[in-house]
Amino acid sequence: xxxxxxxxxxxxxxxxxxxxxxxxxxxxxxxxxxxxxxxxxxxxxxxxxxxxxxxxxxxxxxxxxxxxxxxxxxxxxx
Amino acid sequence: xxxxxxxxxxxxxxxxxxxxxxxxxxxxxxxxxxxxxxxxxxxxxxxxxxxxxxxxxxxxxxxxxxxxxxxxxxxxxxxxxxxxxxxxxxxxxxxxxxxxxxxxxxxxxxxxxxxxxxxxxxxxxxxxxxxxxxxxxxxxxxxxxxxxxxxxxxxxxxxxxxxxxxxxxxxxxxxxxxxxxxxxxxxxxxxxxxxxxxxxxxxxxxxxxxxxxxxxxxxxxxxxxxxxxxxxxxxxxxxxxxxxxxxxxxxxxxxxxxxxxxxxxxxxxxxxxxxxxxxxxxxxxxxxxxxxxxxxxxxxxxxxxxxxxxxxxxxxxxxxxxxxxxxxxxxxxxxxxxxxxxxxxxxxxxxxxxxxxxxxxxxxxxxxxxxxxxxxxxxxxxxxxxxxxxxxxxxxxxxxxxxxxxxxxxxxxxxxxxxxxxxxxxxxxxxxxxxxxxxxxxxxxxxxxxxxxxxxxxxxxxxxxxxxxxxxxxxxxxxxxxxxxxxxxxxxxxxxxxxxxxxxxxxxxxxxxxxxxxxxxxxxxxxxxxxxxxxxxxxxxxxxxxxxxxxxxxxxxxxxxxxxxxxxxxxxxxxxxxxxxxxxxxxxxxxxxxxxxxxxxxxxxxxxxxxxxxxxxxxxxxxxxxxxxxxxxxxxxxxxxxxxxxxxxxxxxxxxxxxxxxxxxxxxxxxxxxxxxxxxxxxxxxxxxxxxxxxxxxxxxxxxxxxxxxxxxxxxxxxxxxxxxxxxxxxxxxxxxxxxxxxxxxxxxxxxxxxxxxxxxxxxxxxxxxx
Numbered sequence: 001x002x003x004x005x006x007x008x009x010x011x012x013x014x015x016x017x018x019x020x021x022x023x024x025x026x027x028x029x030x031x032x033x034x035x036x037x038x039x040x041x042x043x044x045x046x047x048x049x050x051x052x053x054x055x056x057x058x059x060x061x062x063x064x065x066x067x068x069x070x071x072x073x074x075x076x077x078x
Numbered sequence: 079x080x081x082x083x084x085x086x087x088x089x090x091x092x093x094x095x096x097x098x099x100x101x102x103x104x105x106x107x108x109x110x111x112x113x114x115x116x117x118x119x120x121x122x123x124x125x126x127x128x129x130x131x132x133x134x135x136x137x138x139x140x141x142x143x144x145x146x147x148x149x150x151x152x153x154x155x156x157x158x159x160x161x162x163x164x165x166x167x168x169x170x171x172x173x174x175x176x177x178x179x180x181x182x183x184x185x186x187x188x189x190x191x192x193x194x195x196x197x198x199x200x201x202x203x204x205x206x207x208x209x210x211x212x213x214x215x216x217x218x219x220x221x222x223x224x225x226x227x228x229x230x231x232x233x234x235x236x237x238x239x240x241x242x243x244x245x246x247x248x249x250x251x252x253x254x255x256x257x258x259x260x261x262x263x264x265x266x267x268x269x270x271x272x273x274x275x276x277x278x279x280x281x282x283x284x285x286x287x288x289x290x291x292x293x294x295x296x297x298x299x300x301x302x303x304x305x306x307x308x309x310x311x312x313x314x315x316x317x318x319x320x321x322x323x324x325x326x327x328x329x330x331x332x333x334x335x336x337x338x339x340x341x342x343x344x345x346x347x348x349x350x351x352x353x354x355x356x357x358x359x360x361x362x363x364x365x366x367x368x369x370x371x372x373x374x375x376x377x378x379x380x381x382x383x384x385x386x387x388x389x390x391x392x393x394x395x396x397x398x399x400x401x402x403x404x405x406x407x408x409x410x411x412x413x414x415x416x417x418x419x420x421x422x423x424x425x426x427x428x429x430x431x432x433x434x435x436x437x438x439x440x441x442x443x444x445x446x447x448x449x450x451x452x453x454x455x456x457x458x459x460x461x462x463x464x465x466x467x468x469x470x471x472x473x474x475x476x477x478x479x480x481x482x483x484x485x486x487x488x489x490x491x492x493x494x495x496x497x498x499x500x501x502x503x504x505x506x507x508x509x510x511x512x513x514x515x516x517x518x519x520x521x522x523x524x525x526x527x528x529x530x531x532x533x534x535x536x537x538x539x540x541x542x543x544x545x546x547x548x549x550x551x552x553x554x555x556x557x558x559x560x561x562x563x564x565x566x567x568x569x570x571x572x573x574x575x576x577x578x579x580x581x582x583x584x585x586x587x588x589x590x591x592x593x594x595x596x597x598x599x600x601x602x603x604x605x606x607x608x609x610x611x612x613x614x615x616x617x618x619x620x621x622x623x624x625x626x627x628x629x630x631x632x633x634x635x636x637x638x639x640x641x642x643x644x645x646x647x648x649x650x651x652x653x654x655x656x657x658x659x660x661x662x663x664x665x666x667x668x669x670x671x672x673x674x675x676x677x678x679x680x681x682x683x684x685x686x687x688x689x690x691x692x693x694x695x696x697x698x699x700x701x702x703x704x705x706x707x708x709x710x711x712x713x714x715x716x717x718x719x720x721x722x723x724x725x726x727x728x729x730x731x732x733x734x735x736x737x738x739x740x741x742x743x744x745x746x747x748x749x750x751x752x753x754x755x756x757x758x759x760x761x762x763x764x765x766x767x768x769x770x771x772x773x774x775x776x777x778x779x780x781x782x783x784x785x786x787x788x789x790x791x792x793x794x795x796x797x798x799x800x801x802x803x804x805x806x807x808x809x810x811x812x813x814x815x816x817x818x819x820x821x822x823x824x825x826x827x828x829x830x831x832x833x834x835x836x837x838x839x840x841x842x843x844x845x846x847x848x849x
Binding site: 019023024025026027028029030031032033034035036037038044045046047048049050051053057058059060061062063064067 | 137138140142168169171172175285309310315316319320323324357358359360362363488492493495496497499602603604605606607608609
């Protein structure tokens, strides 16, 4: 079952299956390495729960929940 | 001269490489039309000098921010002789993504794998031959920080620049390549440079490309109808991004020998441990507040570490007692912070220079010559008042640069984003705003880090509302005067409320701006959080030196000129003769002329004949906010003469001159003009919200997009009239004489504001529902 990145809990890992959205926002996600096939690890949430910080392609990326909702992943067992 | 361009991701060590290649030849300017920094310099260690251009850090060649557009256009249009692509060895995967796009352009490319020292320290190694073979361009391993292999890199780049290079694509989908081939041929037919690059970008549905070459779009659309990929369908954008990353991970795994086998396994290094504390759920915000407090404490405090009590108990005498540097490091009120020590040093030296100049001129020209007054009291004092700020601005800048360079600033944005989004800003905007409490100039320069243009304009506009250091004297003097004349006990209460008024106005203004003329959702917040690292002394110093040059240039041009103009206006009458009494000067008549517009604010026509001083003080405040109280002190004599129908009591005059804070002068002003206390506070509010000083205006003009500065000036004028008008009306509700008009006016203003907000939000809701 696919799960959206904004619903991830800290410590969860997933494999990106689909990136929704359109235009520049989606383009930006791709450019930052958020593409289908990449593994994402949810590292941390900001003190107020949003934005979130993930490890992807070997570096730390932060994005808001409103952007994370566009990313669909398959949860991986640890 | 051959030109080499440096291109790469942000945080890949590009600036360090640039600094080490160009040294003292570096020149910082702006790219034409935008405020993105342009850095160029010369590399001299080859047989011929090479111009080096540092392009803004970019993640891809698809335009997202104005910086990315600049980098892309430079490489495409200016055609450098070679592009040196710097990639971070510790993060090859994402860094090489840009490389795969650069390769598509018809330009010689050399890949410089930077931070090899970090990689090797971690026990990893990299085989550049594999990369070279797969990428088809020379690859050189370097360490910009340790300056290793830089000469070799330049030699390889020089060799590469001697041959032309055809763009090459690493994409491997057969059908897609067929389409790209067709579009490339079409571009060649149109005689477009870099046909392959444009073809791929068009197929990728790139914003700029589809606008520029609409005629070729049908080719792509037709293809999409027949094309279907197993996993992605007709989502060509996703396929291309996926292929780029696949290509990289396939070859990257072969080229690099990792100490740890699993790349995605989360390893905890030092940076992660620091991060855990600094962005902690609860402590994160507290630590940030503490750091911020320390920064301001070290820059502005005259009572470092709160040791005042100890100093008083031991009756410590000020340092250097009796010399012009008395109290440089400490006074009886405590130790000075580094910022204040620097400020004092400059201030005291400047006073020394002025005194010496004045003495020398008096000896030569005789006592009371107008030229002495002009040079010493006006030009030098005005100039030094501005230059005197430089040390504290630099100290503030140094602290914020360190926070930026270490990677902490990105975390600050991360922590605060949620709060700021409510106002339509991103977490990034907090830094320039808080810097505004120190000085608007560095604060406005700092807005460069904001990606969204409208967000940047809004932030610049509200920065002056965060009352800067130079506005504090206005508060102290007038609040002090009000308390003395009208018998209030709490000076600090007035001061504090004025700060709050500024902040509240800023919040209201941002909300209004972001929902009307500068509309926009908070820009997307998809940002890299770089690893923490120590700031580099060299780049910090280069940074500070650039700022110093910029500031000094401004002080000697625009500010010097304006000081002279004000001097002329306040010392000459309309008959072009020097006046003895400032009341006959051009400035006074201008003051009298504009005085009526301040009537709704409580310091206009309702005052006595001498009421123009408030108008004049407000005008002189446009040069530097210190001038407001300085004007009161200068005009103090006029006020005293007016009060006593011509007779001037020398004792009162002496008291005014001895009181550096200007409270006595203000007291005289209040009594002579007959201003109410409501009018006084409204005058403070006006000065806090109106057009900032010359230095800040010049900075704003430089930072803002062409054509927006005049609207910004208008915005400040409107904001100050509304803010001060509201303050005046609201406070007048508390006085029996004015209550009759004040209550209805206050209510009307509040209702107008509420209606404005409701209308805006209604309209917006409608629009979003409609869309």
